[in-house]
Each structure stands twice: as structure tokens, then as C-alpha cells.
Amino acid sequence: MTLDRWTRRAALVLAALAGMLSGCTTYVETQVTAFSDWSGSDTTRTYAFERSPDQQNNLEQSTYEQLVAHELATHAFQRVSLSEARYLVALSYGIRSDMVTVSQPVYYNPWPAPYYWGRPMIDPWGPFGPFPAGYVDQSYPVYTHVLGIRITQRATGKEVYKVTARNSGAESSLVRAMPYLARSALSGFPLGNGAVQTVKLPVDSNGAVPSNEVAASPASGAPASAPKVAQ
Template sequence: MKWERLRRAVVPAMAAAMVLLSGCTTYVSTQVTAFSNWSGSDATRTYAFARTGEQQNSIEQATYEQLVANELEANAFRQTARASAHYLVGLTYSTHGDTVTITQPVFYGSPWPGPYWRPLNPWGPFGPFPPDYVTQSYPVFTHTLGIRISERVSGKEVYNVTARNTSEDSSLVHAMPYLVRSALADFPLGNGVVRTVRIRYDKHGAVLTNEVPVAPQPAGASSAAPK
């Protein structure tokens, strides 16, 4: 009897927690932070990707570069050979796992036959008997993408943007389209801008076009990215 009550309490709590972690709606929220010294014109928007030693000959790197290239093309950038590129574009990315713990009250059903008007039910939320609490822990993963644009000849950094979101999905591959789209939305952002970009989630993995960015905040302001 006790285990059956516990099962009835835990299952709804787990379901509620998964809804919370998945964002409760059909949107993926990403926090974007940009640092900018951008003064380029469309005529000079030629670029090549710059890779670290570990990124050389990496299929994963090439996959993410293609996503970034598609967004850069939408912002009038043109990919060329490194020797003739005005800018170099470097990528960093990572996934960090953590655990979230959720505690919820549990009101067991009355052991005696009713009926009760719910507010007067002694075993309900307004009764004299306090609830038990069930605590569940769930894994969550923070996915991060950094895009750095610098002048090839001088090495001067002109744009540096970081996109970060959290999900119960451990796959960086699944998160990357949303990270890329969010990072380069409304390019170029002002220096020190922190904002949250929401993009509608598609279960087939495609990034849909009706993103809803939250208004940018001035440098130094904090912004929490809802999940």
C-alpha cells in the first residue's frame, strides 16, 4: 500500500520535472553574450575558418562549420580561401553535465470513503495533515558555442559571441543548430550585449524561422536564460 502511494506520487513529479526541464513549451531558449568592435562593410565580408590543432581533419568540426557558414551567408559573408580572406572565424564548443534536484509536496488520498468538498478534505492541501515530500534528481546538460571573428592580417578581434542553452538532452549535435542561429541573429550586436533568443523547437531537429529574441540589455546587466 505504501509503495503504491509512493509510486502514484513519484510518477507525476517526474513528469512535471521533465516538462520543466524541456522548457514546458515548443521553444528553445539560448542566452547570447556579444563583444563587438565591428566596423566592416559588406564589401569586406570575406572569411575563412581558423582551426586549432585538435580541430584539424575533424568531421565534427566541419559539420559545425557548415551550420555557421549558412548563417554567415545570410549576413552577406562569403567564404574564400584563407590567403584572400579578410576575416578568420574560429569556433569553440562544449557540453557540461550537471544535476538538478526537484522537491515537490505529495498529498496522499484519504483512507476513508468521501465525499469531501476539496478545501475541507483533511488529507488535501488545506487539511490539518502536512504533506510528504518527494525529491528527484535529473541530469541536465549545458551546451556552449563560441564564435570569434578576427582580421586575418592584423589578428585584431572584431566580434566575439557566445551562445549557451540547457537541456536534458546530452547531444551537442542536437543543440548546435539552435546555438548557431541564436549566436548570429541580428548580427552584429552591440558591445557587451546580453540577451535571450527563443527559437521554436522542431522534433525532427530542424531550426524553424520564427525566432523571438528578447530585447538586448546594456553591458553589465545580467540576464537569465529560461529553460
């Protein structure tokens, strides 16, 4: 009975470790921080994208603009020519790689087969056992993805909304992380000034962002709007 309990516990531990090391998660969590002086109405939400010199004629920039434009459209924004736009929308983005070291236990069996407390048996642990012999440090890469969206009034240059979305994980591609960043950044628009919230986006079987189920919750100790689910 004791061995059975050890076996079940070890199986649960190994399953949990396998899940963590595989990088497979049900949700992508993104931290969103917003600064706002927003007073625009639905009838005045016309905009054009503003590009820095190094973003001109940039295919990556165009791809990210399409993602952000899709999310802006859900908040009644209409993309128009520069001369007709009331607002200018500027994007900034990037990815950073860090190494994270995790200590993992190493197990051993003090009663190796073919004997267990004096009785012949098959050792279910192989070369290992249910008792920790020590810890081994394993290092893994972790990637941080960032998207910043800045909205200004075209006529005056006044900044009226600035939001930053940031998430981390095993994903090494910024382009694959960008749909989550874009949707999270504009979830609950417009957030209050100084709002900080964590947005959880479910991942479907193809790794894409579903068309609904955006759950947002305010971070502890920070002003934010109430938790929302965007459809």
C-alpha cells in the same frame, strides 16, 4: 463540488509536472553575449575558418563549421580560401552535465475508500489524496551547451567580434543543440559591444530549427540592440 475543484487542481498540477519532467518545450532559449569592434561592410565580408591543432581533420568541427557558415551567409559573409579571406572565423564549443534536485509534493487521502464523510464512494485518488503529506527530492541531469565564435582580421590579427551562445536543458547531445546555438549566436549580427540578449527559437515537430521565427530580446539591465525577428 469541493472534491471536483480538488480534482481539477490536481490534474493541472500533474500535467504541469509531466511537462517539466518530459523535457518537451515549445521553444529553445539561448543566452547570447557579444563583444564587438565591428566596422566591416558587406563588400568586405570574406572569411575562412581558422582551426586549432586539435581541430584539424576533425569531422565534428567540419559539421559545426557548415552550420555556422550557413548563418554567416545570411549576413552577407562569403566563404573563400585562406589567402583571399579578410576575416578568420574560429569556433569553440563544449557541453557540461550537472544534476539538479527538485522537491516534489507527495499527496495522501485522509478519507480512504469505501467511505467519504460517512458515505460509501469510489476513491478517485487511489492510494493518494488531495492533501500534501510531504516532499520527495528528485534529481535530474541538466546539460549546458556552449558555442563561441571569434572573428579576427586576417592581416592584423585584431579581434573584431566575439560572441558566445549558451543554453541548458535535457538534451544530452551537443550536435543536436548546435543548430540552435549557431542561429542564436549570429541573430542580429552585429550586436553592440557588451550586448546580452536571450534568443527564443521555436522547435518543429521533427526537432529541427525552423527556417524563420527567430525572436531576440535583450536581457534585463544589459546593453543590446532592439528586439528583432530574423526571417
